Amino acid sequence: MKKVKAQLRRGKNGESVTKSIDFGPLADWVGFNLRMAQEAAFEAFSHRSKDIGESPGRFGTLTLIARNPGISQTELSLANGRDKSSLTPVVEDLVRRGLVARKRVNSDKRTYSLHLTAAGKRTLAQMTRCARQHERSLDAVIGQRYRKQFIATLKRIAAEIE
């Protein structure tokens, strides 16, 4: 049984807990470490963008709509790695708050096309600035030499894991 020193982040109340935690097999597993890295990165981006008052989870969605005006919800959910049922409330929230406009496609009454509004474009521009800073801090941790290979591996997991 492997004892590892927990790499514990500071708790919400600022307490620093450095007690030794036994992670067992989790310590050397990709799945657990991938989740821990994703949660830490998401939290850091949330912190960086909190003044904008927008959930950081909306950044990918807004960027994909901006880059692909008229994209359908099905295309968006696939591009964004979410199934359609979990994307629908996200899009509805963005429409309600005036950041995204949703139009029915004439040729198919069940399909909607999505566009950013002027307010959506302004919010996205603010979030993109935060995201660029966030990427620079991720780059500083990963190291420039190794970055390309790291991203290639993440892409392979997203595309190939079964």
Added chain:
Amino acid sequence: MKKVKAQLRRGKNGESVTKSIDFGPLADWVGFNLRMAQEAAFEAFSHRSKDIGESPGRFGTLTLIARNPGISQTELSLANGRDKSSLTPVVEDLVRRGLVARKRVNSDKRTYSLHLTAAGKRTLAQMTRCARQHERSLDAVIGQRYRKQFIATLKRIAAEIE
């Protein structure tokens, strides 16, 4: 503006969408690719463990309680990369379903210590078998030669990103 071919996974209804999507800066950003890899890995683990009838998100929590009997909720939330408020409903659900026992610590009435029940140990054993298979399929994607460096990078992100 960079056009990239979307590495789209098959949709819920089996449709294969290979339309070219413009990911803009997301294509080369660590943050977005980390999230896409994490979501694909989580979905694959969910699929693999669905016969157990347990949420895959419980696996880390059950393993950490099993390896550290008597762990407090604060220690658990820090070790598991979640803040205490998002861990509390997870623990309450596990207690309600008889997988985890929660006891008050005599020396501190506000602190609970956590243990797995016999049912919790059985569920964890089943999930661990699925997790081992899942790790093997992740290893096959990542490649054995590169695995150690990949995990080390994920650990650095979890520990250092700000």
